[in-house]
Amino acid sequence: MGDNRWLKNSFVYLIILVAALALFFNYFNNAQGQAEERGIYQVLADAKAGRVEKIEAQSGNTEILVTYRDTRTKVRSRIESNDSITMLLVQAGVPLDAVNVEVRAAPAWGGLLNVFTILLPVLLMIGFFVFFMRQAQGSNNQALSFGKSRARMFSGDKPTVTFADVAGQEEAKQDLTEVVEFLKFPDKFAALGARIPRGVLMVGPPGTGKTLLSRAVAGEAGVPFFSISGSEFVEMFVGVGASRVRDLFDQAKRNAPCIVFIDEIDAVGRQRGAGLGGSHDEREQTLNQILVEMDGFDTNTNVIVIAATNRPDVLDPALVRPGRFDRQVVLDAPDVKGRIEVLRVHTKGKPLADDVQLDVIARQTPGFSGADLANAVNEAAILAARRSKKKIGMAELQDAIERVALGGPERRSRVLTEREKLLTAYHESGHAIAAAGMPKAFPVQKVTIVPRGRAGGYTLYLPEEDSIRYTTASQFAAQLVSALGGRVAEEIVFGPDEVSTGAAGDIQQVTRIARAMVTRYGMSAKLGPIAFGEREELIFLGREITEQRNYSDAVAREIDNEVHRIVSEAYERTRLILTYNREVLNDMASALIEYETLDGERLKELISRVVKIDEIERRPNGGNGVLDTSSTLTAPQA
Incomplete structure (x- = not known):
């Protein structure tokens, strides 16, 4: 791109150089022409009188430079073009030995200077004319190239990213390696009757490496690689997106075999028929053209399309069917x-x-x-x-x-009052002890009252099993108890009238989990394994998730009762754990006030003293009436 631009502007640069040289030579001549000028007859008379010491002349030039003996001054004079200064001196009767006459050869650039002086205005006019014509032509080219594809092409000769730079997605790498081998060694698969896949759809949440894998494919393939984003197809003018799709696939066919990568394909591949934009919706026309190019009458088996999205649920069914995107590669969070x-x-x-x-x-x-x-x-x-x-x-x-x-660094500069520090210590201790009292809860790794990000303090959990795909009802129950630990601890220590707003996020989390258990996961024994409500996402003037009710008001009342029951049971279980382990609660809060952060052996020693809910419920009266009020820290009165 830079070389082409230099070639385009070289003519303008040449004109500027010529103009600079002409100005320099003109200045040089003017500097010489600052001497006094006298007529040739006066100069001959002065030479005959013996006042002239030296005359300097130049071949082919009518101008002479005269130096006088007494004043050492220099004056200019001119002779006719067909005259010679020597002949004029002889005709005037001046002895040749009385005046030193020097005749120099004309400089090589003298003729060029004259040519430049004549042609400079012409060259400047031609230069300005060409410059303005190119500007107008560039504007026309931009208008004509409005429907051209903006895909960037990589040759793959010098890969910057390869499969060695991608980790944690071995299955996805294997699928894409086969795609690369299809392009490099098609006969290997054709011998077995295998058909090269038309497209590969990479699906996964943000940050799992979809774009990185596509760059690795470009580095490994060794074939031309076209990269474009889905949003680059769509413009405000109807038909531009479809024109760019056609131009993209035309380029790909000319460079086949090759790979076309479309990032964020959901920008143009959303399901059609939404009713927004009418029948001339630009996005739908762009999608239609993509469908035709991938599997229409004009089929091409040497172009593979790789697309990436984190929203496969909104893609049009015609886009993800076999024959277009034959293979879907799922990228998940690594284990x-x-x-x-x-x-x-x-x-x-x-x-x-x-x-x-x-x-x-x-x-x-x-x-x-x-x-x-x-x-x-x-x-x-x-x-x-x-x-x-x-x-x-x-x-x-x-x-x-x-x-x-x-979401942020520790904010140790924030000054907490003694009561805020005490409240935070009991709140975080409640989370840790409630989690330690539930068998299915995640182990506590760290407890701190040092603010970080938007949190005034936090309790860090460490899952023993790396399984985040499935969650059981007992694990949900443990999460509810752990989340309610801070609120219940505040209520036990400071009284119901002194609970703070620090548990607002915990209460929202508890409500969301309990409602999901009833309406989405079918974990209610009373209502059974039934999903209530159909979730639908609308993208119009912003993102909005709506839920359509497919149940009656009586069932809605039952859902609310079940959610309330699940939260109430978790609340009572949390209160039982913290009441039974009040001594550990006080000791942990005291340690947090002293050390601000608990982890390692000090935290393990405190957690090991927590009595779990199973043992509490097996004891007489289910642990009721047991309240250990011994404390190393006295809570303030409400």
């Missing part, structure tokens, strides 16, 4: 083994301390995507540099994980 590989990729080339254990970091980051892990490693490097360390240590990695998970 423990995958996270270890991802961490190894992102820590490559970074100095790590000897205490860094990537397997421990991987177990502490369930649900993290590849982008989250990359961000955590980068944050750890920034923290190490801020702390003037030469290597990234385990402490920086753990702090970076909490920073990414909770």
Whole structure:
């Protein structure tokens, strides 16, 4: 692009150079012409009188330079073009030995200077004319290229990203490796009657590596690779998107075999017939053209389309059917083994301390995507540099994980009053002890009252099993108890009238889980395994999720009663755990006030003293009436 632009503007640069040279020569001549000018007859008379010492002339030039003996001044004079200064001196009777006559040869650039002086105005006019014509032509080209594809083409000769740079998605890499082999060795598959896939749809949540995998395909394929975003097809003018699709596939066919990558295809591939925009909806016309190009009458088996989206539920059924996108590659959050590989990729080339254990970091980051892990490693490097360390240590990695998970750094500069600190300590202790009292709850890894992000304090859990795809009813019950621990602890210690707004997020989480258990997961024994309500997402003037009721008002009342029952049972179970373990609650709050953060052996010692709900319920009266009021910390009166 830069070379073409230089060639286009070289003529203008040449004209500027010629103009600069002409101005220089003109200035040089004017500098010489600043001497006094006298007539040739006066000069001859002065030479005859013996006052002239030297005369300088130039071949082919009518101008002479005269130097006088007494004043050493120099004057200019001119002779006719067919005269010679020597002959004029002889005719005037001046002895040749009385005057020093020097005749110099004409400079090589003298003729060119004259030519430049004559042609400079013409060249300037031609230059300006060509310049304006090119500007007008460029505007016309932009108008004519409005319907051209804006896809970027990569040759694949110098790959910057390969499959070695992608970790945690082995199955997806295998599927895409077969696509690359289809293009490199088609005879290997044709011998077995295999048909090359028309398209590959990569589906996964944001940050799982869809675009990175596409770049790796470009690096591995060794064939032309066209990359474009779905939003680049659609314009405000009708027909432009379809024209760009046609131009894109025309380019791809001319460079076949090749790969076309469309990122965020849901921008143009949404289900048709929504009724927004009428029959001339530009997005629908663009989608129709994509459908025709992928599997229409004009079939082409040497172009593979790879598309990426995180919204497969909104795609048009005609787009995802076999024959268009024959293969769907699902990218999910990596498991423990995958996270270890991802961490190894992102820590490559970074100095790590000897205490860094990537397997421990991987177990502490369930649900993290590849982008989250990359961000955590980068944050750890920034923290190490801020702390003037030469290597990234385990402490920086753990702090970076909490920073990414909770959305901000620790805010130690925030000054808390004694009552706020006491309230936060009991709130977070309640979360930790309630979780420790439930058998199916996630183990507590860290408890702190140091504010981070938007949280005034937090309790960090570490799942023992790396299974986030399925959740059982007992695990939901444990989550409800853990979430209610902070609110119940405040109520037990400070009284019902002194509970704070710190549990607002916990209450929202509890309500959302309980309602989902009843309406979506069929975990209500009274209502049975029935899904209530049909969720529908509308994208019009913003994003809005609506739920259509497919049940009566009587069933709605039963749903509300079941949600209330589930939350009430979790609340009573939480209150029972915290009441029975009041001594541990007080000791943990006291430790938090003293140390601000509890983890490691100090936290394990406190958690080991917690009596679980199963043992409490097996004791006489189900643990009722048991209240250990011994305390190392006295709570203030309400």
